[in-house]
Amino acid sequence: xxxxxxxxxxxxxxxxxxxxxxxxxxxxxxxxxxxxxxxxxxxxxxxxxxxxxxxxxxxxxxxxxxxxxxxxxxxxxxxxxxxxxxxxxxxxxxxxxxxxxxxxxxxxxxxxxxxxxxxxxxxxxxxxxxxxxxxxxxxxxxxxxxxxxxxxxxxxxxxxxxxxxxxxxxxxxxxxxxxxxxxx
Amino acid sequence: xxxxxxxxxxxxxxxxxxxxxxxxxxxxxxxxxxxxxxxxxxxxxxxxxxxxxxxxxxxxxxxxxxxxxxxxxxxxxxxxxxxxxxxxxxxxxxxxxxxxxxxxxxxxxxxxxxxxxxxxxxxxxxxxxxxxxxxxxx
Numbered sequence: 001x002x003x004x005x006x007x008x009x010x011x012x013x014x015x016x017x018x019x020x021x022x023x024x025x026x027x028x029x030x031x032x033x034x035x036x037x038x039x040x041x042x043x044x045x046x047x048x049x050x051x052x053x054x055x056x057x058x059x060x061x062x063x064x065x066x067x068x069x070x071x072x073x074x075x076x077x078x079x080x081x082x083x084x085x086x087x088x089x090x091x092x093x094x095x096x097x098x099x100x101x102x103x104x105x106x107x108x109x110x111x112x113x114x115x116x117x118x119x120x121x122x123x124x125x126x127x128x129x130x131x132x133x134x135x136x137x138x139x140x141x142x143x144x145x146x147x148x149x150x151x152x153x154x155x156x157x158x159x160x161x162x163x164x165x166x167x168x169x170x171x172x173x174x175x176x177x178x179x180x181x182x183x184x
Numbered sequence: 185x186x187x188x189x190x191x192x193x194x195x196x197x198x199x200x201x202x203x204x205x206x207x208x209x210x211x212x213x214x215x216x217x218x219x220x221x222x223x224x225x226x227x228x229x230x231x232x233x234x235x236x237x238x239x240x241x242x243x244x245x246x247x248x249x250x251x252x253x254x255x256x257x258x259x260x261x262x263x264x265x266x267x268x269x270x271x272x273x274x275x276x277x278x279x280x281x282x283x284x285x286x287x288x289x290x291x292x293x294x295x296x297x298x299x300x301x302x303x304x305x306x307x308x309x310x311x312x313x314x315x316x317x318x319x320x321x322x
Contacts, residue, residue, distance in 0.1 A: 014254045021246045029239040039240040047248045054253045122236035140198065141233040147200050162191035162200070169194075169226050172233075 002066050009057055020066060021050050027143055028074055034138030035078040037123060045081055049074040068152035071145075075135060075153060082131075121183070125175035133168035140165060188212055188219055197226055 008016040025046065032042035032049075053073050060069060126134055132154075139145045139153060151158040188196075188209060195201045196209045213219055278287065 012257065014250060014257075017253065018246055018250070021249055022243075025245050026239070026242040029242055029245075030237065033239040034233075034237045039238065043240050043245065047245050047252075050245065050249045051252045054249070118232075119236040119238075122232045126233065126236070137233060138237075141230045142237050147195075147198070159191075162194040162198075165194045165198070166190040169229055172229055173225060176229075176232075 003062050006057060006060065006062055006066060009054070014054075017050075017054055024067065024070055028071070030142050031071065031074060031138055032078055034126075034142040035075065035135060036081060037127060041081065045078050046074065049077045052077060068149055071139075071149075071153045072155070079131060121176065121179050125172055125179055128175045128179075129168065129171055132164065133171050136161070136164050137168045137172060188216070193219065193222065193226075197223060 002020070005016045005020055009020075028046045028049065029042055032045045033039055036042050036045055049070070053070050056073070060066075126137065129137070136150060136154065139150050145153070147158055147161040150161050154161075156164070192201065192205075192209065196206060196213075199206075201209060213223065277290070
């Protein structure tokens with residue numbers, strides 16, 4: 001099905017690209033938000049990555065799966081965006097409209113503030129990691145890719161995924177401890 | 185089972201181990217406090233990460249993508265047709281039995297209008313390029 005769509009896209013008919021965009025958009029937005037940190041930037045990044053993918057479709061090997069190939073493009077594009085802005089801006093505190101609507105005790109302003117602060121610490125901790133560790137955590141924890149998919153997206157051997165994940169998780173844990181210590 | 189490597193711990197946590205190895209590791213987990221503690225830490229890290237990254241609502245990307253990928257085809261067709269008609273018109277006009285001064289006067293007006301249009305388009309393009317808010321409105 002996906003292969004047929006890609007072959008039709010290659011003939012220049014953009015209509016057949018729409019099902020692919022719609023199918024991969026939610027996951028792409030999660031990954032891009034994880035890497036870039038800002039929802040608006042993530043939307044721009046995903047849009048531009050899909051345009052790049054469209055332009056590169058003539059060179060796409062149809063024996064491969066579209067997903068990992070597209071996420072490779074998306075990840076590289078997000079990295080370029082970060083380098084483009086030189087210093088990564090810190091993660092914003094979640095926008096009010098993006099907050100889940102709490103009820104009961106959870107709706108208490110103090111609780112809402114506490115949760116927002118906790119999220120902010122995690123985001124800042126993720127922001128301190130190196131690109132390789134940040135990306136693998138986003139692909140595994142935020143999107144839930146399998147090791148084989150992560151290996152394909154990151155162009156690393158499948159055996160490396162587990163060890164890189166271990167070091168990334170350890171680094172995130174240390175960063176969280178350090179940030180929380182700074183706050184107290 | 186005596187020792188669990190970091191890689192195996194990750195694979196067990198992420199459900200990537202072969203079933204028989206996963207069963208063996210589960211047995212080890214029940215006995216080993218250190219491994220259980222490490223697993224709990226990594227699981228809570230995962231939960232914290234998933235809670236911290238709030239992605240925007242999906243469903244809005246296709247409009248922007250479609251605008252970009254369909255525009256070049258429309259513009260190409262328009263420009264190709266325009267070029268054919270302009271060349272045809274110029275050749276037909278040049279070969280017609282109209283007096284030379286009439287051809288020169290008409291040519292001057294046409295070239296002048298084309299230059300004016302070109303400079304207006306150029307100004308618009310330059311101001312768009314330097315507009316810091318050009319990405320704000322979708």
